[in-house]
Amino acid sequence: MSQPATTLAPGSVGVVETRHLDLPEPVPLDCGRELHPVRVAYETYGTLSPRRDNVVLVCHALSGDAHAAGLSRAPSGGSARDGFGAEGHGKGLGWWDGMIGPGKAFDTDRFFVVSTNLLGGCRGTTGPSSIDPATGEPYGPDFPVITVADMVRTQRAFLDALGIERLAAVAGGSLGGMQALQWAVLYPDQVDAVIPIASTHALHPQGVAWNAIAREAILRDPAWQGGRYHGTGRAPDAGMGIGRMVGHITYLSAPALEVKFGRRLRSGDGPHYTITDPEFEVEGYLRHQAEAFVKRFDANTYLYTSRALTYFDLARQHGGGSLARALEGVSARTLLIAFSSDWLYPPSASEEIAGALRALGKPVELHVIEAPYGHDCFLLEEARQTPVIRRFLAQPVQERGSS
Ligand SMILES: CC(=O)SCCNC(=O)CCNC(=O)[C@H](O)C(C)(C)COP(=O)(O)OP(=O)(O)OC[C@H]1O[C@@H](n2cnc3c(N)ncnc32)[C@H](O)[C@@H]1OP(=O)(O)O
Numbered sequence: 001m002s003q004p005a006t007t008l009a010p011g012s013v014g015v016v017e018t019r020h021l022d023l024p025e026p027v028p029l030d031c032g033r034e035l036h037p038v039r040v041a042y043e044t045y046g047t048l049s050p051r052r053d054n055v056v057l058v059c060h061a062l063s064g065d066a067h068a069a070g071l072s073r074a075p076s077g078g079s080a081r082d083g084f085g086a087e088g089h090g091k092g093l094g095w096w097d098g099m100i101g102p103g104k105a106f107d108t109d110r111f112f113v114v115s116t117n118l119l120g121g122c123r124g125t126t127g128p129s130s131i132d133p134a135t136g137e138p139y140g141p142d143f144p145v146i147t148v149a150d151m152v153r154t155q156r157a158f159l160d161a162l163g164i165e166r167l168a169a170v171a172g173g174s175l176g177g178m179q180a181l182q183w184a185v186l187y188p189d190q191v192d193a194v195i196p197i198a199s200t201h202a203l204h205p206q207g208v209a210w211n212a213i214a215r216e217a218i219l220r221d222p223a224w225q226g227g228r229y230h231g232t233g234r235a236p237d238a239g240m241g242i243g244r245m246v247g248h249i250t251y252l253s254a255p256a257l258e259v260k261f262g263r264r265l266r267s268g269d270g271p272h273y274t275i276t277d278p279e280f281e282v283e284g285y286l287r288h289q290a291e292a293f294v295k296r297f298d299a300n301t302y303l304y305t306s307r308a309l310t311y312f313d314l315a316r317q318h319g320g321g322s323l324a325r326a327l328e329g330v331s332a333r334t335l336l337i338a339f340s341s342d343w344l345y346p347p348s349a350s351e352e353i354a355g356a357l358r359a360l361g362k363p364v365e366l367h368v369i370e371a372p373y374g375h376d377c378f379l380l381e382e383a384r385q386t387p388v389i390r391r392f393l394a395q396p397v398q399e400r401g402s403s
């Protein structure tokens with residue numbers, strides 16, 4: 001994971017700025033509605049080749065944004081609600097800064113890396129906090145329910161507007177990996193390689209359940225007000241904070257919590273026998289994560305995005321219940337990376353995808369990295385993902401085959 005920085009480290013893409021593009025056409029959605037207008041927030045790193053054949057799209061997870069690499073030019077300290085927004089994790093460096101740059105996994109000496117904030121987001125791309133042209137008010141709960149396929153259709157339309165037809169690769173972790181898989185299925189002739197990391201073809205029931213609890217915490221906060229909290233001076237911060245605490249624990253692992261906090265108390269002279277104060281270090285940490293999160297994120301975006309990732313089911317949506325059938329049309333070569341301690345998006349999910357692709361004779365590699373930090377390993381274990389990704393992306397066409 002990128003560290004706070006005031007100076008740019010070697011290999012940095014430098015100071016970057018999030019830009020915005022308005023799509024010329026409405027985006028058709030799985031729910032049957034169309035969305036228009038749609039604005040997409042994006043950043044790019046590296047140089048587009050004259051043949052426009054070196055584009056890598058990186059897709060973020062639940063709470064990310066377009067600021068994937070470099071040091072943001074945007075002012076810090078803003079929030080998702082006040083219009084300009086704080087940086088991805090509050091320090092100015094992009095959420096995959098260790099992975100994108102000269103000589104890094106996504107090498108900007110070679111690739112033109114594009115990162116967008118996903119549809120439904122609260123970091124510059126049209127989402128539930130955007131103005132509904134029909135009412136002149138924020139959409140709130142009137143925003144259409146969106147899917148991962150809708151996010152990918154939006155990215156396709158965005159790239160069309162930039163004049164980019166093909167992608168050398170699509171990569172992302174978690175929900176970002178779902179988008180990569182969705183690209184391979186929806187646009188098989190337009191993407192050469194996909195790199196889903198710590199991801200799945202369908203979240204397991206326990207994952208669906210944890211997401212449901214997080215959403216429930218928001219829905220039951222009286223300040224949510226049926227989703228029409230914008231402009232009322234009240235927002236469901238309490239509910240979203242609890243939702244983030246739940247979610248954040250699912251991104252970690254039991255051994256990581258043991259090493260990081262153990263059962264240490266916050267105060268040297270405790271316990272203080274209180275039912276309200278955070279006595280344990282891990283409780284203080286969770287409160288900190290909740291407080292930081294509500295400053296940078298919108299509750300309705302959380303609801304819509306969490307919903308989209310629980311709906312995602314390649315077999316159901318594209319294969320009549322069969323993962324193999326869903327993947328039949330894939331022509332991109334696939335690199336799957338999973339982490340041994342990730343119980344939310346476990347290696348078994350990547351193994352299922354790899355098995356289905358192999359049985360179909362498609363080129364696929366699976367790497368399970370032994371690492372203790374749980375699901376968030378895709379943000380933390382940059383050094384160990386880098387050689388795997390660099391080697392995969394360096395493979396000349398004639399060497400591409402099943403493994
Ligand atoms: C996924 C995308 O596509 S982009 C979105 C990615 N960003 C996020 O998810 C943001 C929130 N998540 C995190 O911070 C994740 O833990 C990670 C993986 C991104 C970073 O992991 P780490 O570097 O190990 O950070 P860690 O989990 O220790 O959290 C550090 C924070 O907790 C605070 N903290 C650490 N220990 C304690 C404690 N005992 N009590 C209170 N606060 C604590 C630190 O002060 C630090 O705060 P800051 O972020 O405000 O500076």
Ligand SMILES: N[C@@H](CCO)C(=O)O
Pocket residue numbers: 061062063064174175251375376
């Ligand atoms: N911590 C990451 C991972 C979620 O899958 C996020 O908040 O987006």
